[in-house]
Amino acid sequence: MPEIPEMETYRNMLVKTVVGKNITGADVNRLRSINIAPEQFLPALTGQSIENISRRAKYLVFHLRGGLYMITHMMLDGRLYLGPTGLETGLPGKPHVILNFADNNSLYFCNLRLGYLHLLDQAEANSELAGLGIEPLSADFTWETFAGIFRGRRGAIKPLLIDQKLIAGLGNAYSNEVLFAAGVLPDKAVPAIAENEMRNLWQAIPRVLQEAIQNGGYIEEPYASWDDLSGGQIPHFMVYDRSGEPCKVCGTAIQGKKLGGRWTYYCSNCQR
Numbered sequence: 001m002p003e004i005p006e007m008e009t010y011r012n013m014l015v016k017t018v019v020g021k022n023i024t025g026a027d028v029n030r031l032r033s034i035n036i037a038p039e040q041f042l043p044a045l046t047g048q049s050i051e052n053i054s055r056r057a058k059y060l061v062f063h064l065r066g067g068l069y070m071i072t073h074m075m076l077d078g079r080l081y082l083g084p085t086g087l088e089t090g091l092p093g094k095p096h097v098i099l100n101f102a103d104n105n106s107l108y109f110c111n112l113r114l115g116y117l118h119l120l121d122q123a124e125a126n127s128e129l130a131g132l133g134i135e136p137l138s139a140d141f142t143w144e145t146f147a148g149i150f151r152g153r154r155g156a157i158k159p160l161l162i163d164q165k166l167i168a169g170l171g172n173a174y175s176n177e178v179l180f181a182a183g184v185l186p187d188k189a190v191p192a193i194a195e196n197e198m199r200n201l202w203q204a205i206p207r208v209l210q211e212a213i214q215n216g217g218y219i220e221e222p223y224a225s226w227d228d229l230s231g232g233q234i235p236h237f238m239v240y241d242r243s244g245e246p247c248k249v250c251g252t253a254i255q256g257k258k259l260g261g262r263w264t265y266y267c268s269n270c271q272r
Contacts, residue, residue, distance in 0.1 A: 001058070001074070001075060001076050001171055001172070002058060002074045002078070002217070002219060003058060003169060003170065003171040003172075003173060003174050003217075004055075004057075004058070004136070004137065004169035004170065004174070004209050004212075004213070005174065005209055005212035005213045005215075005216075005217040005218070005233060006074075006217035006218065006219045007055050007058055007059070007060055007074070007169070008055060008213045008217075009213060009216050009217045009219070009223075009229065009230055010060060010080055010223060011053055011054070011055045011060060013082075013223045013224070013227065014053045014060070014080070014107075015052075015053050017082055017224070018050050018053070018082070018101070018107060019050050019051065019052060019053060020049065020050065020051075021049065021050055021101045021102070021103070022047065022048070022049050022101065022102050023045050023046060023047065023048045023049070023050070023099050023100065023101065024046065024047075024100050024101060024102050025042070025045075025046050025100045026041070026042050026045045026046070026097065026098060026099050026100060027095075027097070027098040027100070028041060028042070028096075028097055029094070029095060029096050029097070029098075030094075030096035030097070030112060030113075032116075033096040033097050033109070033112040033115070033116050033117055034097065034116065034117055034118065034119070035116065035118040035119065035120070036119060041119055044068070044119055045064075045070075045099070045119065048064045048065055048066075048068065049064065049065050050062055050063070050064060051063045051064065051065055055169075056129050056132065056135070056168070057129075057132050057133075057135070057164060057168035057169040058073060058074070058164075058168075058169050058171070059071055059072065059073050059128075059129065060072050061125065061129075067121060067122050068119065068120070068121060069119075069120050069121070069122065069124075069125040070117055070118065070119055070120075071117075071118045071120060071125060071128055071129070072109065072112075072115065072116065072117045072118075073115050073116060074112075074115045075112075075113075075114035075115035075116075076114050076115075077093065077111045077113070077114075077115075078109070078110065078111050078112050078114070078115035079092040079093050079110045079111055079219065079221050080107065080108065080109060080110070080223055081095075081107075081108040081110060081221075081222075081223060081224065082105060082106075082107055082108075082223060082224045083105065083106065083108065083224060083225065084104060084105060084106070085100050085101075085104045085105060085106040086106075087106070087108070090225075091108055091110055092110050092111070092221035092222075093110035093111035093221075094110055094111060095108040095109065095110050096109055096110065096111070096112040096113075097109040097112065097117050131165055132164055132165070132168040133149075133163070133164060133165050133166040133167045133168045134149070134166075134167060134168060135168055135169065136167055136168075136169065136170055136205045136206055136209060137206055137209060137210070141202075141205075141206065143199065143202055146198070146201075146202040147198060147202075149166050149167070150190050150198065153190045154189060154190060154191055155189065155190060156186065156187045156188065156189060156190075156259065156260070157179070157184060157186065157187075157188050157189070157190055157193060157201075158175055158176075158179060158186035158187065158259055158260065158262075158264060159259065159260035159262075160190065161175040161178065161179070161201075162175050162262070167205070170205065170209070172262045172263070172264075173218060173237075173240045173241075174208055174209060174212065174240075176239050176240045176264060176265045176266065177208045177212075177237065177238055177239065177240055178201060178204045178205050178208050179201070179266065179271060180238045180239045180266065180267060180270065180271060181200075181204035181207070181208055181238070182197060182200035182201040182203075182204045183197070183200060183270060183271055183272060184197050184200070184201060184271055184272070185266060185268075185271045185272065186259055186264045186266055186271075187259055187264075211236070212233045212236070215229075215232040215233040215236055216229035216230045216231060216232035216233060217230060217231070217232075217233050218231060218233045218234050218237070219231060220234070238267075239254050239265040239266055239267060240265050241265065242254045242265060243255065243256030243265055244256075247267040247269065247270060249267070249270050250267065250269045250270055252267055252268060252269040252270070254266070254267055255267070255268055
């Protein structure tokens with residue numbers, strides 16, 4: 001599932017390419033991908049302009065004129081593609097929702113089988129994003145706040161790191177990388193983690209995420225024909241999805257196991 005680096009990669013490209021554009025029409029090929037009837041959705045978007053695009057956790061928020069918002073969540077395999085209007089081949093999946101622009105380009109929301117694109121007013125948008133935890137790339141992500149999140153908790157550290165009510169936008173892939181960078185085993189119980197190890201975790205989270213953003217995240221499918229950045233994080237992963245391969249630091253075989261229902265990867269030598 002796309003996490004902060006993948007959604008930030010999308011956001012950066014979207015800001016450069018679609019902010020300021022007028023929406024001349026839209027196509028809905030899967031009714032469950034939107035939150036209102038097409039008879040309401042299409043007229044509400046036609047003639048709108050995209051004024052800004054922000055990110056909250058794993059969500060992208062399209063700010064429209066007049067206090068309307070489009071909020072999308074990619075879920076497992078959702079993808080975005082910017083290309084010529086009417087494109088039928090070369091897309092990264094089935095185009096479930098399409099936004100058409102005046103310059104004969106379109107933004108294709110593909111593979112929204114589990115994901116969605118919702119059109120909301122401000123109150124509805126606030127409700128949709130309510131309950132999310134702290135943004136790990138924000139100025140509010142201080143040591144005091146981070147330590148407070150885990151104070152009194154007794155479970156294994158990795159499932160807590162990916163709890164979106166605690167830390168928003170950190171998911172399965174990058175939690176593995178963060179734990180490796182901090183030298184902490186994913187199944188280590190929080191009370192057993194020393195303060196210096198917790199500080200290592202706190203420092204590793206934004207560092208790992210920022211590096212992955214610079215590398216373009218791990219979504220291999222490009223955002224547009226000219227996109228040669230997306231997917232650049234894959235060769236930089238230290239443990240994620242590398243079960244059985246040698247650790248890049250010590251050579252020990254990377255281990256993989258289920259923890260909290262998610263595949264977890266770690267080095268038994270570098271992580272203690």
